[in-house]
Amino acid sequence: MNSPEPGAARGAPVVELTGITKRFPGVVANSDVNLTVHAGEVHAICGENGAGKSTLMKILYGMQQPDEGSISVNSSPVRLRNPQDAIQAGIGMVHQHFMLADNLTVRENVLLGAEGLHGIGGRARKRMAELAGQTGLHASPDVLVERLGVADRQRVEIVKVLYRGAKIVILDEPTAVLVPHEVDALFDTVRSMQAQGFTFLFISHKLDEVRAIADTVTVIRRGTTVGTADPKTISSRELAEMMVGSELPSPETRESTVTTREVLRVHDLRLDTEGSARAALDHISFAVRAGEVLGVAGVEGNGQTELVETIMGMRKASSGKVELVDAGGQARDLTRLGTLARREAGIGYIPEDRTRHGLLLTQPLWVNRILGYQTRKPVASGPLLDISGARKDTERIVTDYDVRTPGIDVPAGALSGGNQQKLIVGRELSGTPVLLIASHPTRGVDVGAQALIWEQIRLARAEGLAVLLISADLDELIGLSDTIRVMLRGRLVTEADPATVTPTELGSAMTGAGETDAAADGPDVSAVSESDGEQS
Template sequence: MSSATSVAADAPPAVVLSGITKRFPGVVANSDVHLTVRRGEVHALCGENGAGKSTLMKILYGMQPPDEGTIEINGEQVRFRNPSDAIKAGVGMVHQHFMLADNLTVQENVVLGAEWLHGIGQKARRRIQDLAGQTGLNVDPGVLVEQLGVADRQRVEILKVLYRGAKVIILDEPTAVLVPQEVDELFVTVRSMQEQGFTFLFISHKLDEVRAIADSVTVIRRGTTVGTADPKTVSSRQLAEMMVGSELPSPETRESTVTDEVVLDVAGLTLLTPDGARPILDHVDLVVRSGEVVGIAGVEGNGQTELVETIMGMRKAAEGTVSLHGKELTKLGTLARREAGIGYVPEDRHRHGLLLTQPLWFNRILGYQTRKPTSKGMWLDTDGARRDTERIVAEFDVRTPGIDVPAAALSGGNQQKLVVGRELSGNPELLIASHPTRGVDVGAQALIWEEIKQARARGLAVLLISADLDELIGLSDTIKVMLRGRLVADADPATVTPEDLGSAMTGAGATSPAVVEAGTHESGVRDAGQEGEN
């Protein structure tokens, strides 16, 4: 029994949002939103990107004021001018992108900005150690954050809000970068804290996880609440259809489209740390064939980002070669590699995929400034770029008031659809897709998956890097596990489970016949005609 059921019947809810409306120029982000969160429950908030979840949570956390509506905390109406007001009222937020300083210790990160509470010495240290037991963080407060894994960094973020006195904790996409075993550990922490009286608002796109952890679910669509569901009786598919407002297509089985034609050939690729002391990538060998999706699984920080950036020419390899259709690209720059036929969906769309202050049509040109339809010889073709942006907006369901709005005005999911649309529109030979659906909703996810599947069927070679193990299993023809800069294992998507992959990713080794040590068998091509959920 969750603590939500043990709270006194006459106790006021922990949070009540009534009639919340928030407008921005040309956009109504929230329209008459109602949300009630009981004390001691885990209340999930689901909706497509652009549905208004982030804006609503920013209002609750004091980052933005509502234009209309009221907020009640424990039965008392409040008005937050800033996050400090929300924290004083007992509301804390753990952001999806961790806000920690790697070069500071756990204690320094937790205390930073809250020195007035317990000082910065032994009193603060004792308080942190007391709270650490609630989150399951079993590390010395003097350890540098850069030495922690992803799951422990998340615990430090939770520790920060507890240290400031939060009793209502907003978790924004908390499982996005966790392996299944770490998700289980997080859920144990959440349930334990529930029993101690804490209340959680859980924002996630992973509906199976929502149903596993939540006591109730509120769905937002197009800026307004459309209903509350009981996770014990509603299916993931029903929740998804509530989110998008229509039925979703049923999963299809597809025959393998993998051919013998090698598109990408990476041989002995080695990348060293800036001081040359150790390898970040250690003699990586990798082949991707026409019509094949090769997935890379790994806990973040094990070299996946560096592998992609070295293949793209953004980092200089110490050894090894990168070839596309037999043509070596190792000495070429990034633009030349793109012109050779590589499409690139970057891990960080804001840093490497978009110019946020520029209009959508201008972002269509990025990476394609030397090719049609965005150029005519030496000159940019702005009319061509505008026409093709209109096409991408229509074909990839990019929800926008128009192509002249800046990319920053779009939700994360619509930004991602714009990037994917641009990269597939270049008719690449190879698509490198790094976390292509991270932080996007089920509707955008389904569209991106379908576009990748269709391009694969046309012969596109795809290198897929993802922290979403279900995505890797569902899209890949073969999966390779990366650990400490090496490809250490191969997995068969037809039989492997997320738990199997999680074990290999964390260094536990192959615990299933579906995962074998790299190099012990011929991997990368499924038998002709074999079907799978690809």
């Protein structure tokens, strides 16, 4: 990752939070938090998931009301009763979980509720085009949001905020969906906007990124401000110790547990794209063996999501075969089965977007434990649900996976993102799967939750679990994987050895660096070998 140039000199305070306290039943989310943000700076807020960062930002954006404390914007006391008040005060927020209507176009999402600013005609289109260029949004304004990848959805959110005139922008885990070169592009945009007078509150658990982009860092631990630091003089290790009191975790796997027994076989899988000559999946073949983590790297939108969803039965393959092999070597063809049948066959699934495909946010934790397992013990007894069993096992998951919650009757939407993710990981590994499909398993979680998830995957791998790992975190891919395959334009184009490949080399392979033309089979990168895409 390139280090950006230093930002503009700090101006006068534009946001001052004093003595902010917020209580919920059974938990104090914020306790006497103090924060001062100066004009023209990128001010990072760091802390574990559940430390109170998101609650604090929701208070600043008018989504929550503090029980105690005061807020000043541009040295004037304000009462932010709702997001509209925040917008009128010049504050915008780009949420980690996007606030978009999937069934509306990009233009409609941006204009919705802001029709009076620039009209709905030529002036509006011109302003949107300017902002799209500024933020790197290349999607057509007429495309439905449901057709966009996660990275483009985020860019639409940023355009929405800027369109409404925000000068103070809250970015909640903005790099969670981005690969390194996209992070560099985002940081370039942020620095450029700083020069134009914008101020940013940057919420992140990625300490190297915080130190690269921030001018000031404030650390929150268990709802309380514990200190402010200069990212140019503090190390990532010191920041981690401020956050969680421990060293940075490492995804490194030191010993091999790979066996010769294949568990998942994918043969000649193809998924055609409606209205496009290029297939979303172009004759994909590979196998995952017991005790193996097969990592798949790729820039967002090159087929990783389609691959996972086709294996899970969420999309219907145009051709090809998906097989699950039992311990006796008998292969079961899953190609025509539905998602539930595939899960019952022994596939665990950590989805790319936990709020869309992993949880029922309005339902309590014990109900979410049942999802995908409603026909199996301990949450089912014959044809009936076993509510007592579901509750008891949810309590076990909460304990074993350190899910920080007042109780199992709390709705999943009340948990922080990291605790939601730990609940999902606990649920999926509790089903004794033979294959785990883990799609961005540590996206948007802090260093403590990240370490726990990595350790659980390592332990399950050592016990013979086959893992298909999709991740935009190259250090995670290199550290956890036994083998890495690279996806480019719907094809598996290269294979890399995690023991020798570097993040830079892997990033080059992901972007097709070294190709001589658009039809080239794959990048020419040392430590990354060419692959014909056939099953080995």
